[in-house]
Amino acid sequence: MEIIFLGTSAGTPTKTRNLTAIAIKKRNYKWWYLVDCGEGTQHQLLKTGLSLLWLKSIFITHVHGDHFYGLAGLLATLSTLGRKDPLKIVSPVGVRVFLETIFNISQEPAFPIEFIDPEEITNTSDDDFDISWIPLEHRIACYGFIFKEHVIAHRLNxxxxxxxxxxxxxxxxxxxxxxxxxxxxxxxxxxxxxFMEGDKARVVAIAGDNSKPELFEPYSKELSLLVHEATYTEEAAQKIHEETGHSSALKVAQFAEANGLKNLILTHFSPRYRDDSESTPSIKDIEDEAKASYNGTLSLAKDFNIYTLNRDEQLSCVEPQLSSN
Ligand SMILES: [Zn+2]
Ligand SMILES: [Zn+2]
Incomplete structure (x- = not known):
C-alpha cells in the first residue's frame, strides 16, 4: 500500500507545506483514494504521479476549510477531463451543502456524485478496500477513516x-x-x-483533527499504520488555554506506544513550526517529543512524501523527484 502526502500544514499553507490532503492506494495500482482536500490540492497533484483520471472516491474528515476548500476546483477539473463515472464522496453533510451551492450558482459536474453521510452509514466498500469510519473528538463533527485492504484469498505460489x-x-x-x-x-x-500462506489484510487509519487519539484503541490490534495529526508540542498545547480540539505529539505518541502500534505518521503541523531545525520552534521539536515516548516506526510527513507499507507491515518512505509535467 502507498500513502502519499499532498499537504501537511494545519490552518494555513506555508512555503513548503500545503493544506491537508492525503492519497492512499494499493501499490502498482492506478486507482487511488483521497482523504481531505485542502485548497490547492489539485495543484499539488500535478507534482505527483497520481492522475485525477484514476481518482476512485473522496473522504472528507470535517468541514473546517483547510480540509475541504479544494474540492470545488478539483471536481470542476474532473468534469473538464471528461469524467463520466460516478464519484463517491463520504463527508459530513456540510460538504454536500457547500458543493451543491456552488453547482447551483456556477456549473453542475459532468458526472454523478454519490454523497454518503457518515452519520447515517458506517462503512463502504470499493474495489481495493473496505472503508469504515469512527467519530473523533474535535470542535465540530469529525471522522477518522479506516482502510482495510481486500486480500486475494488463494494467492498461488x-x-x-x-x-x-x-x-x-x-x-x-x-x-x-x-x-x-x-x-x-x-x-x-x-x-x-x-496456495500461499494467507495474506494478512493491512489496515491503515487516517484520522482527521482529533484531541483523543485513544478513540482508535478498539482498532489498535489490527492497525498496520496510524496517520494522525500532531498540531503542536505538549508545551505549546498547554500554553493555549482554549480548547483547540487537537492533539500534541506527546499525546499521540503515548497512545501509540501504550497500544503497541507498529507505525505512526504525524502530520497537520501548525505553521508556527518551521522545517529548518535551527529555527524555534521547528518541526524537529514535534519529532523529538514524539520520539521520546514512542518506540515504533515514526515519521513526520512532508508534502509529496510517498510511504510504502509492505506485506510485513514495514513502513518506508521516499521523498520523490517532483514531476514537472
Ligand atoms: Zn485542521
Ligand atoms: Zn479542524
Missing amino acids: IAKLKEYGVPSGPLWGKLQKGEYITLDSGEVLNPHDF
Whole structure:
C-alpha cells in the first residue's frame, strides 16, 4: 500500500507545506483514494504521479476549510477531463451543502456524485478496500477513516507452479478456484499444495483533527499504520488555554506506544513550526517529543512524501523527484 502526502500544514499553507490532503492506494495500482482536500490540492497533484483520471472516491474528515476548500476546483477539473463515472464522496453533510451551492450558482459536474453521510452509514466498500469510519473528538463533527485492504484469498505460489511445470493459463485458474488438475504426465495436483500462506489484510487509519487519539484503541490490534495529526508540542498545547480540539505529539505518541502500534505518521503541523531545525520552534521539536515516548516506526510527513507499507507491515518512505509535467 502507498500513502502519499499532498499537504501537511494545519490552518494555513506555508512555503513548503500545503493544506491537508492525503492519497492512499494499493501499490502498482492506478486507482487511488483521497482523504481531505485542502485548497490547492489539485495543484499539488500535478507534482505527483497520481492522475485525477484514476481518482476512485473522496473522504472528507470535517468541514473546517483547510480540509475541504479544494474540492470545488478539483471536481470542476474532473468534469473538464471528461469524467463520466460516478464519484463517491463520504463527508459530513456540510460538504454536500457547500458543493451543491456552488453547482447551483456556477456549473453542475459532468458526472454523478454519490454523497454518503457518515452519520447515517458506517462503512463502504470499493474495489481495493473496505472503508469504515469512527467519530473523533474535535470542535465540530469529525471522522477518522479506516482502510482495510481486500486480500486475494488463494494467492498461488508461482515459483512452485513453475517447479512442477504447470503451464500458465487455464490450469492456474482452476487451481486458484480450488479445483484439482491433471498434468499431461498424468500427475494429479491438489490446489491446496499451491496456495500461499494467507495474506494478512493491512489496515491503515487516517484520522482527521482529533484531541483523543485513544478513540482508535478498539482498532489498535489490527492497525498496520496510524496517520494522525500532531498540531503542536505538549508545551505549546498547554500554553493555549482554549480548547483547540487537537492533539500534541506527546499525546499521540503515548497512545501509540501504550497500544503497541507498529507505525505512526504525524502530520497537520501548525505553521508556527518551521522545517529548518535551527529555527524555534521547528518541526524537529514535534519529532523529538514524539520520539521520546514512542518506540515504533515514526515519521513526520512532508508534502509529496510517498510511504510504502509492505506485506510485513514495514513502513518506508521516499521523498520523490517532483514531476514537472
Ligand atoms: Zn485542521
Ligand atoms: Zn479542524
